[in-house]
Amino acid sequence: MSSPAARQPLLTEGPIARTLLMFALPILGSTALQSLNASVNVVWIGHYLGESALSAISNASIIVFLLLTAVFGVSMASTILVGQSLGARNMVEAKRVVGTGVSFFVALSMLVALLGYFNTSWMLRQLGTPVDALPFAVPYLRTIFIAMPAMYFYNFVMMTLRGAGDARTPLMFMAMSVVLDIALNPLFIFGVGPIPAMGTAGSATATLISQSVALVALLTTLYARKHFLCLTREELIYLKPDMTILRALVFKGLPMGLQMMVISTSGMLMMRLVNGYGSQTVAAYGAATQLWTYVQMPAMAIGAAVSSMAAQNVGARLWDRVDRIAKVGVAYNFLLSGSLIALIYLFNRGALNLFLPGDGEALALAQHLNMIAVWSFMFFGVTFVLFGVVRSTGAVWPPLIILTISMWLIRPPFALSLMPSMGSDAIWWSFPLGSLAAMLMAMSYYRWGGWRKARMLAAPVAKGPEKLPMEVAEAVE
Secondary structure (H helix, E strand, C coil): CCCHHHCCCCCCCCCHHHHHHHHHHHHHHHHHHHHHHHHHHHHHHHHHCCHHHHHHHHHHHHHHHHHHHHHHHHHHHHHHHHHHHHHCCCHHHHHHHHHHHHHHHHHHHHHHHHHHHHCHHHHHHHCCCCHHHHHHHHHHHHHHHHHHHHHHHHHHHHHHHHHCCCCHHHHHHHHHHHHHHHHHHHHHHHCECCECCCCHHHHHHHHHHHHHHHHHHHHHHHHHCCCCCCCCHHHHHHHCCCHHHHHHHHHHHHHHHHHHHHHHHHHHHHHHHHHCCCHHHHHHHHHHHHHHHHHHHHHHHHHHHHHHHHHHHHHCCCHHHHHHHHHHHHHHHHHHHHHHHHHHHHCHHHHHCCCCCCCCHHHHHHHHHHHHHHHHHHHHHHHHHHHHHHCCCCCCHHHHHHHHHHHHHHHHHHHHHHHHHHCCHHHHHHHHHHHHHHHHHHHHHHHHCCHHHCCCCCCCCCCCCCCCCHHHHCCCC
């Protein structure tokens, strides 16, 4: 029998409420750590390298976000495929998914790194990066492109582990990466001993080193534990891409990645509308959105956990359990997101005062818009939990369509049509309206849509001996 460290519980067994909570909390922790890491890096650059350097990082981060978003869907597709395979107790299919995913991500990341490195200046100019920020942005982004293979592959491994029911190992190595990144940032930015001062490129170098070290440590640990998804020498044949799986990764992953694009581009449009009301309103909105980032974290974590858990149960054809997972996920959303929202209402001024001076007009504006909009993230949470369930079968287009309708065809037109009479309040009220519309559409599709008949794979994958490792089959905690 394998060592206890190698054992992973199946998400098709055990009490749903406890299993889902224990699975979602590490995902929430990983998300919070990523946000903390980004915030600390911005503090170092903004406080010590100046406004031009901060502007450079802001512009470069947009490109990095788009590149990472582009593969988010493919990683999510691998999570679902691995989960369905393990739920169906088909280890061969799970390893084929891993092998095809490894080959795809290695090839894609190398291509992105090469093209990005040699076209960094062009991309930044196309984005309209201020001239004074370019000397800071170019070396930063070029170093990030060197780090891209490690970042892509690291993300793929973590998402695959979640599909296998393990969210704690990704959290552990995410913590390692974040601690290392935070510690290395000042060393490479300002220089120490033989390390030269590298400025913004030093921040990117810290990311390169921390991601690479965490990836190597993660892979070493998985092989030392003899993790059941690690490919042995005899199984390296699975690195040859299976075209059925590859098509599923790309064509099912693309709509899931586009969901993040819809959210980000809609946010850019709303920012443009807010800009028309002057710097005080922009500052108020910026402070509120800092809080909203944390309010959304529980819903995003629960949605990701629900998707992995439901995928295993879809593979096992346990439909009653899938429905219960959806209900428990929605309940947890109300509990966790609702608690954060309640805290914001109780300490609205104090929370916003972390980002805004206490005697300015912006603070009053931020309090006002928070009172109007922040409660609507309860609707957002319900939507993402239901999206997590339906996409676990392979129904990936309806969530994208619902998001597009609510965030582009409802929210902006409402704000634009009522801004002449309501002013900026029309923008704030568009958030509850768009979130409510998305939730109602998601609930309708969950209740009456054909998501239960959807499939991730267009054709069955060739099977070998189906043996599920004892550490999985026994579901030992």
